Amino acid sequence: MLETLSDRLQQTLRFGTGKTLTLENMDDALKDVRRALLEADVSLRVVKEFIGRVREKAEGEAVLKSVNPGQQLVKVVHDELVHLLGETYAPLNLDEGSPNIIMMFGLQGSGKTTTSGKLARRLRKAGHNPLMIAADVYRPAAVDQLVALGKQLGIDTFSIAGSTDVQQIARQGLDKAKAEGFSHVIIDTAGRLQVDTDMMAELLLLERSFKPHEKLLVIDAMTGQEAIHVAEAFNTQLSVTGMVLTKLDGDARGGAALSVVSVTGKPIKLVGLSEKMDGLQDFHPDRLAGRILGMGDVVSLVEKAQSAIDEDEAKAIEAKMRKNEFSLEDFMKMQRMLKKLGSLDQILGMLPIPGLTKEMREMVAHGGEGQLKRIEAMINSMTPEERRQPDLIKKSRAQRIARGSGTKPEDVTQFLQMFEMMRAMMGGLTRASDQAKSGDQAGAEASMNKTMHSAMGQLMGKKGKKGKKNKMKGFPGMPGMPGMPGMPGFPSLPGGGKGGGFPFK
Amino acid sequence: MFKLFNRSDSPSPSSAPSATPAQACEKPNSETLADPSAGDSSGVKGAFSGLRAALRQTRNGLLGQLKTLTADASDKPLDAEALEAFEEALIRADFGVDLAVALAEQARQKGLSARQLKPFLREELMRVLGAVSQSSRFNELSYGDDRLNIYFVVGVNGAGKTTLIGKLAHRFVGHGKRVIIAAGDTFRAAAEEQLGVWAQRAGAELVQTQTNDAAAVVYDALRLAQDGGDVAGSVVIIDTAGRLQNKFNLMEELGKMKRIIDKEAPARHVYEALLVVDATTGQNALSQAKVFAQAVNLTGVALTKLDGSAKGGIAFHIAKAHQLPVKLVGVGEQIDDLKDFDAVAFIDGLLDEEAL
Numbered sequence: 083m084l085e086t087l088s089d090r091l092q093q094t095l096r097f098g099t100g101k102t103l104t105l106e107n108m109d110d111a112l113k114d115v116r117r118a119l120l121e122a123d124v125s126l127r128v129v130k131e132f133i134g135r136v137r138e139k140a141e142g143e144a145v146l147k148s149v150n151p152g153q154q155l156v157k158v159v160h161d162e163l164v165h166l167l168g169e170t171y172a173p174l175n176l177d178e179g180s181p182n183i184i185m186m187f188g189l190q191g192s193g194k195t196t197t198s199g200k201l202a203r204r205l206r207k208a209g210h211n212p213l214m215i216a217a218d219v220y221r222p223a224a225v226d227q228l229v230a231l232g233k234q235l236g237i238d239t240f241s242i243a244g245s246t247d248v249q250q251i252a253r254q255g256l257d258k259a260k261a262e263g264f265s266h267v268i269i270d271t272a273g274r275l276q277v278d279t280d281m282m283a284e285l286l287l288l289e290r291s292f293k294p295h296e297k298l299l300v301i302d303a304m305t306g307q308e309a310i311h312v313a314e315a316f317n318t319q320l321s322v323t324g325m326v327l328t329k330l331d332g333d334a335r336g337g338a339a340l341s342v343v344s345v346t347g348k349p350i351k352l353v354g355l356s357e358k359m360d361g362l363q364d365f366h367p368d369r370l371a372g373r374i375l376g377m378g379d380v381v382s383l384v385e386k387a388q389s390a391i392d393e394d395e396a397k398a399i400e401a402k403m404r405k406n407e408f409s410l411e412d413f414m415k416m417q418r419m420l421k422k423l424g425s426l427d428q429i430l431g432m433l434p435i436p437g438l439t440k441e442m443r444e445m446v447a448h449g450g451e452g453q454l455k456r457i458e459a460m461i462n463s464m465t466p467e468e469r470r471q472p473d474l475i476k477k478s479r480a481q482r483i484a485r486g487s488g489t490k491p492e493d494v495t496q497f498l499q500m501f502e503m504m505r506a507m508m509g510g511l512t513r514a515s516d517q518a519k520s521g522d523q524a525g526a527e528a529s530m531n532k533t534m535h536s537a538m539g540q541l542m543g544k545k546g547k548k549g550k551k552n553k554m555k556g557f558p559g560m561p562g563m564p565g566m567p568g569m570p571g572f573p574s575l576p577g578g579g580k581g582g583g584f585p586f587k
Numbered sequence: 588m589f590k591l592f593n594r595s596d597s598p599s600p601s602s603a604p605s606a607t608p609a610q611a612c613e614k615p616n617s618e619t620l621a622d623p624s625a626g627d628s629s630g631v632k633g634a635f636s637g638l639r640a641a642l643r644q645t646r647n648g649l650l651g652q653l654k655t656l657t658a659d660a661s662d663k664p665l666d667a668e669a670l671e672a673f674e675e676a677l678i679r680a681d682f683g684v685d686l687a688v689a690l691a692e693q694a695r696q697k698g699l700s701a702r703q704l705k706p707f708l709r710e711e712l713m714r715v716l717g718a719v720s721q722s723s724r725f726n727e728l729s730y731g732d733d734r735l736n737i738y739f740v741v742g743v744n745g746a747g748k749t750t751l752i753g754k755l756a757h758r759f760v761g762h763g764k765r766v767i768i769a770a771g772d773t774f775r776a777a778a779e780e781q782l783g784v785w786a787q788r789a790g791a792e793l794v795q796t797q798t799n800d801a802a803a804v805v806y807d808a809l810r811l812a813q814d815g816g817d818v819a820g821s822v823v824i825i826d827t828a829g830r831l832q833n834k835f836n837l838m839e840e841l842g843k844m845k846r847i848i849d850k851e852a853p854a855r856h857v858y859e860a861l862l863v864v865d866a867t868t869g870q871n872a873l874s875q876a877k878v879f880a881q882a883v884n885l886t887g888v889a890l891t892k893l894d895g896s897a898k899g900g901i902a903f904h905i906a907k908a909h910q911l912p913v914k915l916v917g918v919g920e921q922i923d924d925l926k927d928f929d930a931v932a933f934i935d936g937l938l939d940e941e942a943l
Contacts, residue, residue: 102749117684120678120684121683121684121870122870123869123870123871125679126675126678126679189867189892190613190745190747190892190920191744191746191747191865191892192745193744193745193746199776221776221781222753222780222781222785223777223780223781223783223784224777224781226776226777226780226781227775227776227777227778227780227781228776229777230776231776234776275892275894302745302865302867302868304743304865304868304869304871304872305867305868305869306681306867306868306869306872306901307678307679307680307681307869307900308681308867309869311868312867329743329744329831330747330836331831331833332743332831332832332833332871333831333832333833333871334869334870334871334872334874335870337869338869343614356774357744359775463598488740
């Protein structure tokens with residue numbers, strides 16, 4: 083699996099010259115950005131220009147001083163991508179001619195014929211009356227394919243059996259459209275290489291003769307470095323009016339989109355998302371930007387986190403962790419902050435976790451949220467004193483809390499054990515992170531090991547003791563360790579230091 | 588002369604599943620069934636001139652920069668700038684960042700001078716394509732004239748499967764072989780008509796279905812091939828609908844077709860599952876190779892649309908990541924625009940700024 087840019091940037095910046103992005107470590111960070119873009123198939127030339135723009139933005143103080151420069155840089159990159167991809171956004175020109183002429187062209191296998199069918203269907207849904215013209219006279223059965231699609235969709239198709247005269251086909255098709263009152267014609271042309279001068283001349287002739295209102299270059303989302311040459315050549319010769327990015331329902335990152343937009347200055351107008359005829363949609367620059375960076379919708383999560391998390395409060399909580407004073411009250415505060423981000427299901431959905439299906443997500447989230455509700459009920463049944471000093475809670479208090487929260491006393495003790503372990507770990511991790519930041523690598527590792535060790539020890543020890551106790555007192559039916567799926571809703575801490583960290587890696 | 592190439596008894600570091608037992612059991616008799624135009628006296632450059640011409644653009648891209656680099660005749664190690672230019676040239680040709688960075692890094696560590704760069708690159712690329720450690724047969728399409736030969740052709744939408752099949756059928760028919768094409772693309776509109784045109788041009792038999800059951804077509808084709816009794820040297824080429832590799836159900840369907848092949852093929856047969864990859868594809872080709880390999884036990888890659896300005900760098904990336912040899916190369920839309928992949932010629936074509 084490809085690493086996401088965020089992961090990589092975090093690694094680069096974590097043990098760099100410090101926790102902030104500086105002019106010194108900027109180069110390393112931008113190298114990560116470059117690599118991410120190249121792996122997404124953005125053409126090198128475009129990557130270079132793009133990195134220049136990102137550097138300019140990042141060198142501004144906004145990024146340098148931000149609390150989590152890695153994430154902040156990702157956001158700069160993302161925003162810049164959206165900006166470039168969407169700046170020239172324009173819908174199809176649909177109401178200029180009578181009929182409107184739409185010409186489709188591109189490399190072989192890019193998806194012109196399928197897209198023609200989809201576009202016709204879309205136009206008809208919008209109340210228009212389209213006619214498809216089958217002008218791919220080279221590929222065997224290409225005309226049959228368009229005619230079959232037309233039949234399937236109930237849309238008229240014009241073709242001349244046996245003719246290889248593209249001009250004549252287009253001319254007669256257009257005449258038919260005019261005579262019969264079609265509002266749009268879609269001319270499906272043969273796939274061709276941009277360096278094939280004869281074939282390019284054929285398109286040029288069509289273009290000169292019929293002055294199409296839309297000249298759509300169809301580009302496969304899986305295209306590699308070559309995309310830039312394809313788009314450049316078609317645009318130079320035919321001055322395209324827009325592009326259709328196809329096969330976006332695959333798992334390609336689709337960086338070619340950035341290449342073609344940036345080299346032509348023309349917008350992507352539509353995207354193909356399925357083999358089915360309804361799989362043609364408007365283009366959403368933000369979605370594609372996130373996809374190119376392989377980051378799910380982390381950016382909106384970052385934005386949400388920024389608005390949802392109170393920085394002062396986060397700082398105060400962190401200070402407490404450092405001193406092992408983190409209480410159940412703080413825990414509740416943290417939970418409340420996280421809740422503002424959305425449901426667990428929503429948060430999981432925004433994270434780029436490979437292979438996480440909707441079903442799995444809902445299952446995890448469902449279990450997690452139930453767990454959280456019970457925990458909240460328990461904490462609400464505690465006295466303020468108990469919340470600050472959970473150690474006070476012994477058997478009778480646990481029984482009271484259980485009664486008040488509709489849980490079992492065992493659940494209460496179990497939660498408290500986990501909380502204690504978590505607190506120990508957080509203190510240790512915060513210290514380890516401090517040491518790492520001050521360059522004390524060995525110290526950081528030692529702290530980390532110690533933390534893990536003591537946390538585990540604590541858990542095991544408590545468990546052992548409890549087991550014994552149970553046995554002695556003869557508690558029957560002690561429900562072992564029921565499903566406590568980690569600590570849901572309590573992701574990694576604002577390790578970044580100054581508070582305002584983000585609740586994900 | 589070449590023998591049937593068995594992945595299972597090659598020293599290939601392949602991580603892919605091994606060949607079917609039927610294949611591994613014994614060596615069949617064999618004969619050369621290479622590109623029929625190979626014997627043409629098309630001048631010194633011979634059969635590969637088409638590919639050379641096709642690679643011109645790639646070379647201009649790849650070597651345009653290397654040429655200025657290699658013009659420096661001194662023995663100074665390349666400086667950072669030159670190494671970066673080297674890396675970028677490779678990236679531009681779709682070699683992939685990993686491979687490009689690794690090669691540039693090796694060049695830096697070895698302190699290579701500009702003059703040493705080309706020999707170094709040649710050797711490394713040969714290694715990547717398996718042309719050094721493997722026998723030259725690594726890249727040869729298997730064929731046995733004493734048994735049934737089954738070619739299972741898969742790939743994403745628009746990769747060029749049907750065209751490749753037409754060309755492949757033409758080649759075998761040209762050698763006097765019986766060729767049956769199974770029209771397994773039951774999904775795309777008019778796919779069967781397209782294949783029908785190619786079958787007719789090539790002089791091959793076409794097996795179609797009235798239903799949408801792709802596996803049934805495979806069954807019918809294999810039965811037809813064996814009904815006459817003697818299958819020695821016969822060829823069955825199976826077309827499949829294009830599918831994006833993340834479409835689970837469609838990949839399952841391929842698995843089903845593969846199981847029919849395993850069940851219905853005679854005990855001794857040649858099995859080649861070829862992934863058709865458009866040469867303009869970027870890094871997604873790696874994901875394609877990985878997922879299709881899991882579904883159908885791929886034995887090789889056919890790189891299509893390598894004419895014009897196509898790049899070929901992705902071949903190295905696939906070979907490196909998945910140990911999958913490129914076996915065929917499509918260089919045009921004509922029925923004989925199909926070449927055997929020759930790693931040495933391919934690399935020389937990339938690196939040789941003479942010629943043309």
